[in-house]
Amino acid sequence: MATDLNLQVAGIKDEYKYGFRDSDDNYAFKSGKGLTKAVVEQISEMKNEPAWMREFRLKGLETFLKKPTPTWGGDLSELNFDDIRYFMKATDRQGRTWDDVPAEIKNTFDKLGIPEAERKFLAGVGAQYESEVVYHSLREDLQAKGVIFTDTDTAVRDYPDLVREYLGTIIPIGDNKFAALNSAVWSGGSFVYIPAGVKVDIPLQAYFRINAENMGQFERTLILVEEGAQVHYVEGCTAPMYSSESLHSAVVEIVVKKGGRCRYTTIQNWANNIYNLVTKRAVAHEDALMEWVDGNLGSKLTMKYPAVYMVGPGARGEILSIAFAGKGQHQDAGGKVVHAAPHTSSRIISKSISKNGGRASYRGLLKVTDGAKGSKSNVVCDALILDPASRSDTYPYIEIDEDDVKIGHEASVSKIGEEQLFYLRSRGLSEAEASTLIVSGFIEPLVKELPMEYAVEMNKLIQLQMEGSVG
Amino acid sequence: MLMSKVLRIENLRVAIEGKEILRGVDLTIKQGEVHALMGPNGSGKSTLSYALMGHPNYEVTGGSVTIDGEDVLGMEPDERAKAGVFLAFQYPTAIPGVTVANFLRHAVTNVRNPERKEGQDLIPMRDFRKEMRQEMDELGMDHEFARRYLNEGFSGGEKKRAEILQLAMLRPAFAVLDETDSGLDIDAVRIVSEGVNRVSAKHSTGVLVITHYERILTYIKPQFVHILFGGQIVEEGGPELVKQLEAEGYDWIRAKYPEAARLAAELEASQQDQGVGV
Numbered sequence: 001m002a003t004d005l006n007l008q009v010a011g012i013k014d015e016y017k018y019g020f021r022d023s024d025d026n027y028a029f030k031s032g033k034g035l036t037k038a039v040v041e042q043i044s045e046m047k048n049e050p051a052w053m054r055e056f057r058l059k060g061l062e063t064f065l066k067k068p069t070p071t072w073g074g075d076l077s078e079l080n081f082d083d084i085r086y087f088m089k090a091t092d093r094q095g096r097t098w099d100d101v102p103a104e105i106k107n108t109f110d111k112l113g114i115p116e117a118e119r120k121f122l123a124g125v126g127a128q129y130e131s132e133v134v135y136h137s138l139r140e141d142l143q144a145k146g147v148i149f150t151d152t153d154t155a156v157r158d159y160p161d162l163v164r165e166y167l168g169t170i171i172p173i174g175d176n177k178f179a180a181l182n183s184a185v186w187s188g189g190s191f192v193y194i195p196a197g198v199k200v201d202i203p204l205q206a207y208f209r210i211n212a213e214n215m216g217q218f219e220r221t222l223i224l225v226e227e228g229a230q231v232h233y234v235e236g237c238t239a240p241m242y243s244s245e246s247l248h249s250a251v252v253e254i255v256v257k258k259g260g261r262c263r264y265t266t267i268q269n270w271a272n273n274i275y276n277l278v279t280k281r282a283v284a285h286e287d288a289l290m291e292w293v294d295g296n297l298g299s300k301l302t303m304k305y306p307a308v309y310m311v312g313p314g315a316r317g318e319i320l321s322i323a324f325a326g327k328g329q330h331q332d333a334g335g336k337v338v339h340a341a342p343h344t345s346s347r348i349i350s351k352s353i354s355k356n357g358g359r360a361s362y363r364g365l366l367k368v369t370d371g372a373k374g375s376k377s378n379v380v381c382d383a384l385i386l387d388p389a390s391r392s393d394t395y396p397y398i399e400i401d402e403d404d405v406k407i408g409h410e411a412s413v414s415k416i417g418e419e420q421l422f423y424l425r426s427r428g429l430s431e432a433e434a435s436t437l438i439v440s441g442f443i444e445p446l447v448k449e450l451p452m453e454y455a456v457e458m459n460k461l462i463q464l465q466m467e468g469s470v471g
Numbered sequence: 472m473l474m475s476k477v478l479r480i481e482n483l484r485v486a487i488e489g490k491e492i493l494r495g496v497d498l499t500i501k502q503g504e505v506h507a508l509m510g511p512n513g514s515g516k517s518t519l520s521y522a523l524m525g526h527p528n529y530e531v532t533g534g535s536v537t538i539d540g541e542d543v544l545g546m547e548p549d550e551r552a553k554a555g556v557f558l559a560f561q562y563p564t565a566i567p568g569v570t571v572a573n574f575l576r577h578a579v580t581n582v583r584n585p586e587r588k589e590g591q592d593l594i595p596m597r598d599f600r601k602e603m604r605q606e607m608d609e610l611g612m613d614h615e616f617a618r619r620y621l622n623e624g625f626s627g628g629e630k631k632r633a634e635i636l637q638l639a640m641l642r643p644a645f646a647v648l649d650e651t652d653s654g655l656d657i658d659a660v661r662i663v664s665e666g667v668n669r670v671s672a673k674h675s676t677g678v679l680v681i682t683h684y685e686r687i688l689t690y691i692k693p694q695f696v697h698i699l700f701g702g703q704i705v706e707e708g709g710p711e712l713v714k715q716l717e718a719e720g721y722d723w724i725r726a727k728y729p730e731a732a733r734l735a736a737e738l739e740a741s742q743q744d745q746g747v748g749v
């Protein structure tokens with residue numbers, strides 16, 4: 001029960017718990033700063049990639065260099081692409097078992113509680129440390145059913161046909177500047193393949209984190225869910241603190257075939273100097289269901305709008321998004337749903353919290369193409385603003401080219417209610433405790449959608465964010 | 472009775488948005504006593520309750536409130552709760568997403584251990600749950616209720632019951648019940664009243680019952696009855712006063728206290744000017 005967990009974690013006070021970092025002397029390879037053709041070629045060479053992959057990267061680079069930096073969304077003017085290191089390899093080889101994982105890295109995972117997660121879920125663990133996946137395992141019975149869960153580098157080597165068929169088809173290289181950048185320098189990320197009819201009953205999870213200063217992280221994830229198959233992929237992230245800018249720019253592509261289901265859950269808590277510019281998109285075929293559950297905390301600027309393109313009749317898309325913007329942070333998050341077939345339905349629920357001068361923006365696209373008859377969509381975005389210095393805005397874009405549709409859109413902005421605070425305080429709760437409770441209540445409808453462990457982590461993170469924010 | 476605290480309100484003046492609503496209220500409640508406070512709509516009964524609890528919008532412009540001589544007005548609302556003051560709200564506030572159980576566990580932990588530092592452990596779940604369920608049983612509440620979000624979508628009667636559940640769990644020295652009977656059906660008035668009586672018998676709670684009707688007072692029997700009018704307590708007496716109001720209404724009060732009636736009418740007129748009349 002979420003309530004009990006809530007209670008268990010109430011009281012965590014160690015603000016710097018997620019601020020630990022390992023020394024970065026042990027890295028096997030670091031690229032220089034800045035992005036050139038030579039760097040891209042070097043990455044491809046180090047990874048021993050086939051020619052097609054190298055071409056893919058070079059095309060990405062070319063597109064990246066051509067495309068202007070977006071001027072909508074958040075402020076990217078301080079982002080200096082020449083001051084970023086685009087590749088770093090944490091260790092020379094890939095850990096097969098837990099014992100093979102280097103002690104220092106294990107240590108980091110320990111602090112993140114990964115072994116526990118492993119014990120609890122006994123599922124595949126793909127943990128991305130810096131740019132490359134160092135530890136990965138998959139439950140044997142899943143393997144026997146033909147489930148593939150590996151890092152994308154390995155997939156290029158071992159499943160080239162699958163990767164080649166889909167990579168860059170959901171999010172083309174030229175989709176946006178950051179998708180192009182990722183295409184050029186990507187490293188790590190997960191490759192998941194669920195064969196037709198296979199239902200994975202436990203969440204597959206991967207933990208990410210960036211460690212070195214100015215270290216870019218460009219993971220590339222590709223998830224293929226065949227007809228009638230089901231999977232829940234979970235990605236959690238806590239990051240240490242740094243002194244200078246850092247860029248995280250991932251691409252996640254998902255295909256859910258007829259009657260399949262995929263849920264992708266993310267909780268990200270980046271350090272306050274990170275630009276988190278992520279492109280996530282899924283295509284849902286006939287009667288397929290795609291769900292994004294997306295929690296964004298921390299970072300300097302997050303721009304992230306998970307998308308579902310419903311291309312087959314009866315396809316469904318759900319996007320649940322939570323954003324918490326603290327001091328000096330801008331969360332520009334939301335979702336996109338595109339109804340490109342009849343009788344498709346979608347729902348976007350977005351909850352944002354801003355405090356201490358933070359800014360949370362909801363940016364969403366709802367598109368219904370001509371012929372997508374009988375489609376339904378409902379968008380609800382609620383913003384909670386904790387103090388007068390903080391800000392929230394809503395940018396809903398709606399393009400409807402079909403008459404026979406049912407569309408709902410609600411947006412609300414509330415301040416932490418004086419009456420709510422007073423009511424709780426009159427029962428003995430301090431101002432800070434009361435605010436924390438109100439905030440956790442505000443996001444509860446989304447938190448209860450998370451796997452239990454993530455619900456605990458989410459509440460813990462919110463608690464940390466709230467501490468010292470009031471009074 | 473080992474200890475008996477005294478809550479003393481002296482010449483209390485309270486303004487809302489610069490407008491004086493209470494113009495010198497005197498009221499003393501000892502632990503274990505039952506007082507009733509009556510008065511026409513808009514006379515300032517809820518204002519008195521909010522001011523006692525420390526609502527930030529209710530500005531105290533004069534007078535004092537003390538418990539055993541210790542100043543209450545300087546305390547934050549949570550400190551007042553810890554000092555033993557409880558208010559059952561006339562209109563309890565909804566807190567979406569926060570369950571009754573979770574909220575109440577925080578409240579009980581703080582009120583019972585006033586020295587607790589933030590972040591320290593809450594009272595053990597097992598004990599808490601057991602106690603809460605017992606109280607719920609006594610109030611005829613379904614255990615499922617504990618999982619519902621606080622006051623969200625509660626019926627009028629459920630809200631009032633939930634207030635009394637909190638009262639029972641927090642065991643205050645002094646409780647103000649602001650129209651707890653309104654919105655309750657006939658059986659519920661009895662059940663809730665019995666709940667209040669049980670708490671006050673066990674913990675010697677001093678109770679101030681704010682009501683418009685005699686019914687609740689036939690269960691929670693007041694020794695003292697006060698009538699608030701025009702921002703002041705104009706009449707005090709025993710249960711016979713309730714009978715008189717029930718029979719005659721407030722006209723005789725208006726006739727007897729023309730100055731207070733003038734002030735009340737003035738306030739009402741000024742509220743109507745601003746379109747916020749009661």
Ligand SMILES: Nc1ncnc2c1ncn2[C@@H]1O[C@H](COP(=O)(O)OP(=O)(O)OP(=O)(O)O)[C@@H](O)[C@H]1O
Pocket residue numbers: 487488492510511512513514515516517518519528561738739742747748749
């Ligand atoms: N927040 C507020 N803002 C403006 N005026 C207020 C506010 N609260 C109370 N008042 C005014 O103060 C006066 C007293 O109101 P109060 O709620 O204390 O009356 P009451 O005796 O509790 O009435 P009732 O029996 O209807 O509950 C009324 O004229 C009311 O309009």
Ligand SMILES: [Mg+2]
Pocket residue numbers: 516517518561649650
């Ligand atoms: Mg009232």
